[in-house]
Amino acid sequence: MDREEAETILTDAGAAGDGEFPLLEAAIACAVHEDPTRDPALVRDLAALGVERLTDRLKRESPEEALAETMAGDLGLSGDLFTLDDPGNADVISVAQRRCGLAVTLGVYYLHVARRCGLTVQGVDFPGHFLLRIETEEGPLALDPFSEGRVVLPSELTRRALHTGLTPNVADRLDRLMAPVSDRAVLMRLQNICYAQASAAGDFARAERAALRRALLDPLDHRPWLDVAAAREGQGALAGALEALQRATTLDGGAALAARAHRERVRLRLN
Template sequence: MTREEAEIALEEAGRADDDAFPLLDAAIACALHDYPFRDPTHARILADNAAERLAERVGGESPDDALAETMAADLRLNGDLLHYDDPANTDILDVAERRRGLSAALAVFYLDAARRAGVKAQGVDFPNHFLLRVETPAGPVALDPFSQGRVVMPSELTRRALRAGLTPHVADRLDVLMAPVSDREALIRLQNVLFNRAIRAEDYLCAERSAVRRALLDPEDHRPWLDVAAAREKQGALTGALEALRRARAVAGQDDQMHQIVADRLRMRLN
């Protein structure tokens, strides 16, 4: 798949309704948009195996145990503690090969398997660490894909939330801490991780690509185009930055004064 073909696939995913969002296909397209012409077969085989094994386990185990045992024990998917900042930890194709990755990347395989096996699971956009919410007969539980899919107890959720800077009033509210997000938002979270890492590394081309992917995945959000504009400006691509600002204003559907100020500044640099 070329980068252009990946963008077409992401545009199609962006037009899909949330309940029909093609998470695995979109995640693979994101990886190929970054580094094209790779073979995604291994990732698809891993996803197929995960769905089949989970379906076999579901009848005899609780949903959370079945999901954790399938993904972490059977398929050996786990977090990468030794090389946390390795770019491969955010790339779905590399994660499938290495069986290691960040929580937001591992969650793609967890969520895809859960959908196909009839387990009700959703992402949780927890501060600083992506989690999963799995519905069980005893109520919802939080799983951590980075830590072998183990259950995160409510008291630990509160401690994590406090360490992340949430106020005690918010950190005590499990309904807030475990609020589910859509598969689309889960994949966008992964692209946000990539964007922030690229900005810190001053890799503005990589930052631009990750922001473009966010824009394509959620065409109703104007903010990714602002990030595209910022990344292009850092590269000196001022005409491209102006085009990104134009798209941001078109999506926002309003005459945003701040957008206009930035656009005027860029035009002055072009003259």
């Protein structure tokens, strides 16, 4: 798979409905788009092994225990505590090689494997830290893929929410704290992280690729095109920046003023 083929897969994923979004394959396409020299078979093989091990564990363990033991114990997946800003942590191929990464990258594996085994698991866009929601006979539970899939108790969810700055009346609302999000939102969160890391490092080529992936995954959102424009401007590609700004303006009239002002500033630099 090369970058062009990866972009085709991401375009198709962007056109898919939320119930048909191909999470694992889209995540693979994102990784290949970043670095086409690697073999995506590593991801599929790891996911297949996870399905095999979880199928066996579910015969004798509860869903939450079986999932955590499969992913953290059998597959050795855990959060990277020492090099959190390593770009590989946000890349499913690198995670398959290193067996560690960010919570949301690990979550892609958890979601795929769990669903293949008939479990109902969804991503939770928890403030400051990605979590998973698994449905059990006793009700929904929150799992932390960064911490080896352990259950996060309601009191801990509230404590974490307060720590991020949420008000007490919101931090006590477990229905809000554990509200599930779509698979598209999960992968968009991952690409947002890629973009933010690259921009902070001044790597505008990498930032552009991450922003472009967001634009393909959510083709109705104007905001990724604003980030594409900023990344292109950072590289001195002013004509490309103008093109991206025009696309942002076309997609959302609400962005028209900001995009138009930005476009005029870039145009002045061209003249």
